Amino acid sequence: MFTVNINGVDYQCAHDKKLLRFLRDDLHLTAAKDGCSEGVCGTCTVLVDGKKTKACVVPLSKLEGKRVVTVEGIDPAEMRVYEHCFAQAGAVQCGFCIPGMIISAKSLLDENLTPTRADVKKAIRGNLCRCTGYQKIEDAILMAADFFREGREIPPAPKTLHMNEHAKRLDAAEKVNGTGLYADDLDFPGMLYAKMVFSKYPRARIDRIDVSKALAHPDCVEILTKGDVPCNKIGHIKQDWDVMMGVGDITRYMGNVLAVVASNHRDKLDEIAALVEVEYTELEPVTNPFDALRGDAPLIHPDGNVMSRANLVRGNADEAIRNSKYVVTRKYKTSWQEHGFMEPECAVALPEGEDGLLIYTTSQSIYDVQRECSTMLKLPPEKVHCRAPLVGGGFGGKEDMSVQPYAALMAWVTKRPVKVKYTRQESLAYHVKRHPMEMEFTTACDENGHLTGMKGIIIADTGAYASLGGPVLHRACTHAAGPYNYQNIDIFGMSVYTNNLPSGAFRGFGVTQSCFATEMNINLLAEMCGLDPWEFRRRNAIQPGDILPNGQTADPNTNMAACLDAVKDVYYGNKYAGIACGFKNSGTGMGKKDIGRVLLSVEGGKIHIRTSASCMGQGIGQMTLTEICHVTDLDPALFVFENADTVRTPDAGTSTASRQTVMTGEAARRVGEKLKAALEKHTLAELEGQEFLGEYSAKTDPLGAIKENPVSHISYSYGAQVIVLNEEGKITKAVSAFDVGTPVNIQSVEGQIEGGMLMGIGYGVTEKVEVENGRFMSRFGTIGLMRADAAPELEVILCQPKEEDKLPFSLGAKGCGELCMIPTAPACAHAYYRYDGKFRQSLPLEDTPYRKK
Secondary structure, three states: OEEEEEOOEEEEEOOOOEHHHHHHHHOOOOOOOOOOOOOOOOOOEEEEOOEEEEOOOOEHHHOOOOEEEOHHHOOHHHHHHHHHHHHHOOOOOOOOOHHHHHHHHHHHHOOOOOOOHHHHHHHOOOOOOOOOOOHHHHHHHHHHHHHHHHOOOOOOOOOOOOOOEOOOOOOHHHHHHOOOOEHHHOOOOOOEEEEEEEOOOOOEEEEEEEOHHHHHOOOEEEEEOHHHOOOOEEOOOOOOEEOOOOOOOEOOOOOOEEEEEEEOOHHHHHHHHHOOEEEEEEOOOOOOHHHHOOOOOOOOOOOOOEEEEEEEEEOOHHHHHHOOOEEEEEEEEEOOOOOOOOOOOEEEEEEEOOOEEEEEEOOOOHHHHHHHHHHHHOOOHHHEEEEOOEOOOOOOOOOOOOOHHHHHHHHHHHOOOEEEEOOHHHHHHHOOEOOOEEEEEEEEEOOOOOEEEEEEEEEEEEEOOOOOHHHHHHHHHHOOOOOEOOOOEEEEEEEEEOOOOOEOOOOOOOHHHHHHHHHHHHHHHHHHOOOOHHHHHHHHEOOOOOEOOOOOEOOOOOOHHHHHHHOHHHHHOOOOEEEEEEEEEEOOOOOOOOEEEEEEEEEOOEEEEEOOOOOOOOOHHHHHHHHHHHHHOOOHHHEEEOOOEOOOOOOOOOOOOOOHHHHHHHHHHHHHHHHHHHHOOOOOHHHOOOEEEEEEEOOOOOOOOOOOOOOOOOEEEEEEEEEEEOOOOOEEEEEEEEEOEOOOEHHHHHHHHHHHHHHHHHHHHHOOOOEEOOEEOOOHHHOOOOOHHHOOEEEEEEOOOOHHHOOOOHHHEOOOOOHHHOOHHHHHHHHHHHHHOOOOOEOOOOOOOOOOO
16 A cells, blocks of 8 residues: 655555556546656656656655645645736646646745746756747746745736737636646546557558457457448548558558557556457558659559649749749758647547437547547437547647547447547657658749749658648648749649658648748849848848739738848847748638638626637637627626537637638627627627627638639738857747737737747757658657757747738738748758858758757
8 A cells, every 4th residue: 555645635545556647547636737658748747845756757656755746736825826927928828738837837936936047947847848939938937936026916807808918818727727627637437448459560461350369358348440430431631541440451551540449447458459469461661752653652542642733833934934044943851740739639438318429529620520520420410519628739730530539439339438548659650740841942033133933843741641631732832932022933742642650730731841942942042143131032022912922912911021121130130040931821711611600698697709719729719809809898707718519619610721810810800799789789688698600701712713813811921030040059049020910919929929939940950750661760758849948039029010901800810820930940941051051951950959960
């Protein structure tokens, strides 16, 4: 028997186990999160005798006579200070890392109430954050130190809320104090735990699957195989993804599922899964798109190895290039990137009613989950009820299904609640990544440095399944020429199936890759015509009324030139500064259906905000609240924001393509106007029980539309970024000047951009996932995620358009969640080019202080 004191109470456990499992499974103290179970991420941090400790590593047997403090055990008055400071500083986004951050902050501030920023960075070094870039978290801890030291009072909440203000996010407190629930925090009576059995090979014929020994395990409750799946093909856009594979099938990657096992005991799943016997005939995998295009290559899918094509032609690129003074042709290569969200994929499914199913899951759209799981089960969509708990980060990586179909299928068969969660290593090895791309770009300019034309070829490795490969390729092509004023372009792209892990949506959505190629070519052209890179970009920057290379007319709110002007001084003021520009669409565009929706209902004297728009940390609730309060002038305290629910909240589309601020933001503004009009005639009490719907649909043109100036996307955001190196070649500062329209919430916009900048620095210089012959080889601690003590200073400059030029919807707000990392990698490459004269053509950059050859 082991005795451990937790939050002042002695608890006993008959079996030795990791502290984290005891906290979460036995005591149901869920503030400490399971982000990796490897001692890497720090989301499980607790205090042991006042020292920060990772609960996933230490066993109960090491805690005899020691005192453990979790976030739940912090004094309420002390916690209120942390709640205020983290919200006020904008330190909370997805929130999954925040309880661990609070413990690390407490370990510092209990000993030192006058810390420096360096002290804070050291204190939180063991805690990873993928959302914020750390700077806002550091600000919050320094603010908390000031509150504790000076005994400051927490100010009362303001009675109004408007655009372009600093305001505390409505979801911050529950994420700080640990009461907010994520999927893995949910527990139901009689709940089963399930785990998938994955393929041993990326490409092999399955000759035999025998589950008899696994079924004989005393803790095995059920095993499901392909024959138990009513409909075995699902998919986000193209229905090509196998739910399971069976005897006679040829596996497409190592994430293919061959069986799902279930037990009453989480800790028995590995034993049971290991007893499933599978015999294979191993086949040679196809592991790069060029091999997949060979005439003798095996078919990955019956309809061929070319998953999608894109071709964008404007003007006459060949003639423009032929008549140009300066021409550059180079080849570029980018690799996979791991999303690195702190919350591994998790779903809980349980029976609902006589013939329905309820699914709680981390995702980027509950309606996507409903559609794909109901398709798999051959049920009417309304029979699959989906709810969203808090979502611990996404960045595109939670658009595809992962664990949801297996939780749903097992719950449907067993008629019991079922939880399925990826381990961190399963998440790394099997969920989608950023598309590797190989590119050949030709860019030309005249003798005065004005761009004249470009041609590009893009070959993308989409891996074993389509995922979002088609739209990613389209964005790579439509944005490939950059935010510049020239009209002769010819871009061809192919997304190709291989036996590698699937590539899918990822922040930047293909634009990160093609931007790298174009910006690098521009640096060479600037040299050739005797201009410095800042001046070259300024001469070509798109202006209102100009025609973008994709044919769309730049709106009056286009502010690219102002972004370049804002970073001019920092660029010229540093010897080893690199610069790059980027732009990114808001909305799915390309002629696709794109609708945002918000429903308001007056219930019990409160106004409920109801929308399915998924918040993965970007602040959907605060965004809709701000848009509504801005037009109604109502007290924010009157509102209740509901989590997404397919029964309660209208479909606002997937949180993707930087679309929610524009699409659902405009829907929120419109429904706010309806509520305002109603309140001019009635009191809130008189409106009890009434509902108001706001809806906004964007009209755009498909790729290749036969018109002079097609509207590919409803709006674009623009930006310039500068990366500064010191004499040792380390990145000391990153500066972003971005046109994202009118900020909804200033610290949220800054925080999004700061997080994207650090993610972009990772993509450029520190992060690499190793894939060898179709096998994922990296671990969470080796992929190169940057920690707080290595993160540079981050500066954000918001370049807002004039009032009369603002976007005519969403109160002038544009998307910022993706643009923020698009120019970063090429800016890093340019900085290193100025540092050592080496022109690097692949990502991540090699031969830097971060990555040696």
